[in-house]
Amino acid sequence: MHERSERATRGMTTRRSVLGDGHVDRAEASTTPFDADFQAFITEGAWGSVWSRPGLTKRERSLITLALLAAGGHEEEFAMHVRATINTGATPDDIKEALLHVAVYAGVPAANSAFKLAKAELAAQQDKRGAAE
Template structure:
């Protein structure tokens, strides 16, 4: 078997398909089926290679590694999104961080940390982004099913 059952990590001798499959599984667990289904539905000849690459390399090669847990990976990813000003990706990864077990208070602390190391203007936008994500989630939670 090419995945480590204890950690879910893809081993170095995994086939490209096994890495892709493991990446797709983690991607779905972290981002949710709806997000991944939308991304796959929007694939075309131009974007197919990119979607394949991020599934294999980011999700199958990095997010499956055993060295740090998904909570820590989410914290690092949020910081990177703030540092580079990737606001749509930040919103997506704030949702993912909640899925991965970070609390809103922990996300707030991460964003406060980014104010010092990434700059106050970036953190200001990050707080507005997180506030919007939380408001959207709260509205959805209040909706009757």
């Protein structure tokens, strides 16, 4: 049996702390031989290397990630990382400020789309919190 590398173990811990166990469990359950290498790559490379580095907080990395995803028009990943802010400490005001930077440096259309997605995701989070109380 293949033993998991230290980077993969660190990556999985970080990935779970940012995205949540539910998301990671669903991703793991839907992994097939076709995308298993890709899943290992993002767990080790993105989560075990970049996201696990010292120097920036998870909140700061979260905001950078949101800005880059918004600028690139990666809506599904952007929405997922808005949901993850509940775990990273980035606030709605933080997201708003990051998206204002997107508007200036990547364009108003990218920011406009991201604001729409962020509003929907933040409202859904609020609804979930309200239902749980």
